Amino acid sequence: MEKVIHVQGLSVTIDDTNILSDLSFSAFKGEVTVIIGGSGSGKTTLLRHLLGLNPIEQGYVYVLDRDISGLSEEEMQVMYHQMGVFYQDGALMTSMTVGENVAMPLIHQSNLPKALVNDVVMMKLGLVNLKDARDLYPSQLSGGMLKRVALARAIAMDPPLLFCDEPGAGLDPVSLKSLDHLILNLKDLLGISIVLITHEVSSIIRVADRIVFLDKGKVIFEGKLKEALSSEIQELRDFFSVLRSEHAK
Ligand SMILES: Nc1ncnc2c1ncn2[C@@H]1O[C@H](COP(=O)(O)OP(=O)(O)O)[C@@H](O)[C@H]1O
Ligand SMILES: [Mg+2]
Incomplete structure (x- = not known):
């Protein structure tokens, strides 16, 4: 193997x-x-x-x-x-929406055009069952949801x-x-x-x-x-x- x-x-x-x-x-x-x-x-x-x-x-x-x-x-x-990394505390940016948090690695580490960034963000949020939370802020989410956002962000770059x-x-x-x-x-x-x-x-x-x-x-x-x-x-x-x-x- x-x-x-x-x-x-x-x-x-x-x-x-x-x-x-x-x-x-x-x-x-x-x-x-x-x-x-x-x-x-x-x-x-x-x-x-x-x-x-x-x-x-x-x-x-x-x-x-x-x-x-x-x-x-x-x-x-x-x-x-x-290498995706998912830290214990989630380490999300509180001033950014869920969608913006997940988009961050895509904006900083890839050359994806903006429209595609949005598609990828929606796909990753779909994978963690959080499509409806894209425009919410971390303070509006439960502990379990925060972890799922952090997971979506960790896999943003596949x-x-x-x-x-x-x-x-x-x-x-x-x-x-x-x-x-x-x-x-x-x-x-x-x-x-x-x-x-x-x-x-x-x-x-x-x-x-x-x-x-x-x-x-x-x-x-x-x-x-x-x-x-x-x-x-x-x-x-x-x-x-x-x-x-x-x-x-
Ligand atoms: N920077 C450091 N300086 C001194 N001791 C450290 C440092 N980092 C970790 N340790 C010591 O190394 C051991 C292992 O720590 P750690 O890797 O955090 O364990 P775990 O994650 O399994 O709880 C502990 O005894 C800790 O006190
Ligand atoms: Mg430890």
Whole structure:
């Protein structure tokens, strides 16, 4: 299977403390890879290195077959056109309408004529079931709707690869479920490969193809969701124990 991400021997040390230690894993085309692990295990640090936001000092990070440590700033900018990012807080511009927020990457990163920008915006809003919200402002939307706008903006440029850091944070279970279904749609309908960080066990069960489990900056498990659920590794058993206790009810 084609790899969209390949990390080999990545180590990160800050002030003599190992934050990531000799970390290796892969994510594959057309799959949702979920990175899990306790608070402080290194998930966000890893994501920042995958996005080229932190310099890679030890080890290798390949994104879409390119070794990103060797890229110039201009080359990295070109890479960013192929990498959508969906941040935890949505990071929408409050002074702009929903439509203008989704249009932003298209205006800044593509040469699309204005009329086409509008078409693309409507198509992306349609994908997240928000066609009617185009002219509303973020302050007029619910938490779940804000997340969906952020998702529409993250895929505005049709990136083959989408990164999500805690996309469901702060959502009620029903909104979370509908966000998960939208994420699955992006995979199934658009063929986007997705790398997602989340704590929500219910989300993981719904969306994950593969699991990468971090503990103290190390990968202690990498494999299919099914293998993760039946793993004998204590940290995984503890992580998924919530699920077992819910099933037992
Ligand atoms: N810039 C930094 N300076 C010092 N320590 C950091 C920095 N960034 C992260 N850390 C430490 O690295 C560890 C991993 O953090 P993080 O990647 O945010 O974990 P997670 O996202 O899994 O909660 C934590 O112990 C955190 O305190
Ligand atoms: Mg984090």
